[in-house]
Amino acid sequence: MSKIMEVSHLKKSFGSLEAVKKIDFYVEEGSLFAFLGPNGAGKSTTIDMVSTQLKPDGGRVVINGYELGQEDDHIRASIGIVFQDSLLDPLLTVEENLRTRGSFYGMSRNELDAAITSAARTANVTEFLKRPYGKLSGGQRRRADIARALIHTPKILFLDEPTTGLDPQTRKSVWAMILKLQREQGMTVFLTTHYMEEAAQADYITIIDHGEVLAHGTPLELKTRYTSDVLKIKPRQDEELVALLEEQAVTYERDTAGIYCISLDQTLDALPLLDLCRNNIENVEIINGTLDDVFIRLTGTEIRNG
Template sequence: MTKIITVEGLKKSYGNVRAVNGIDFYVEKGALFAFLGPNGAGKSTTIDIISTQLAPDAGRVLVDDRELGREDGAIRAEIGIVFQDSVLDALLTVRENLLLRGSLYGMGKDALRDAVTSAAFTADVMGFWNRPYGKLSGGQRRRADIARALVNTPQILFLDEPTTGLDPQTRRKVWDTIRLLQRERGMTIFLTTHYMEEAAQADYITIMDRGRILAKGTPAELKENYTRDMLKITPKREEKLSGLLKREGIAFQKTGGDFIIRLRHTAEAIGIIDKCREEIAGFEVRRGTMDDVFLNITGAEVRN
């Protein structure tokens, strides 16, 4: 395991508000890392600090073995950022925007041309390469944003809610690009998102709220620790099923005419169904989801 980002004791306050309150975590090289939390949790402040846009009050951050506050220029050369709100010029074409971005890195003419072309091919923007950014669709803009972030061939790509507001088909195309970067370039992806089904694809997840880290783990580990599977039964006769479950000592809740039974493990549903089969009109076994994880850990709904 190689750590490409290490955060230790990180703190940042705005007046009396402790936006980041002594957090510790790390990101493995080449991983898709999801950083989750409700609005106001401290995610954006943390990312701004790691990406050298904001100075911390305390703590230590290493990015690819370069220390924040001492080697910020080297850190900036290692990262790319796709902001939630675009920073590209609406009047310039995609090509012109990418060339302008690349020129900030002091590349020679040939190197700049090659870097821009490579970024454009990788993010699949060549089809609208010569169109003004302001004339693009939402999905095209997001892919152009990703291309902009790739011009300097970063080791780490920060994605701040990259698919918010996009339709499902366009979201899939953006995710195809993200996965391509991770798979073929070994790029580390640092993701924030409000779509829990996207977070479920991550290799590792860290959840924070009110400036503190609340939970860490793989999606499977978090589901195991913070959710329970559920059996939903639609009864033939409510009173009969209710009495049967009570006699068997099976706890349940009634919701809209259905009986909801929390399971210790998925296979437990088999025995319950077998005992109640004469009173079952229909049933559904629902696995715990990342939405359940988020709600159970933060006590807050996922929200934009």
């Protein structure tokens, strides 16, 4: 895939605070790209810069072939943004909000009508187009927010924590729509989220903290690089298993339930151990490393508040 966004040595300071420190990353066209980091890591500042809302102190950004700082109008025409806090007017209907947004793009009346119809169908908001935005449920509002961002058919859709505050069923519904956009229409999706199970669906992930890139790769690459699988064995005879593990120089921990936990460099390392103690196993489980483990290992913290 070709690169639809390239960011090189991007930086931004606010007084003595270096919010973004010469970061580099790229986004491939048609991909689902996750941009992760704790609160205060520099994510919002980066997005504000690449979306033309904030002027960088240095670096180079090219989006859809257009250079930031020189062709900003073309960049704005190439992107749609769904902010964490909605920008839609609660007193207007969904259709009125979409019409107001679409009027910014210089469309004719017929073009605007067609754009509203297309965005409404894509975001699945047709059934409540005539309802005031302020009367919608959380999930309906989020879909209307996405419809607003799609009104001009952008090449890249920025989603800033799109499912925060939604219940699990509504989150699932919103995500089904996002994935349909990305997979069926080839739209590039640039995602920030605090839900690691959402980030796990991404094609590629970049993790930042303190204004610097800490790691990047596919979800599998990051889990392979920064986590370990854990083999858990509940033996029939403790002494026999302990003797075997010590004979094999295997490091282990025993929890209060009498389960022996062994870290694995790779999943297949469990096979010879299990073969050696197969007659002494009451129960066994292999726990794979997760993106939560990756995130906490890299940032040294769980998700920060505020």
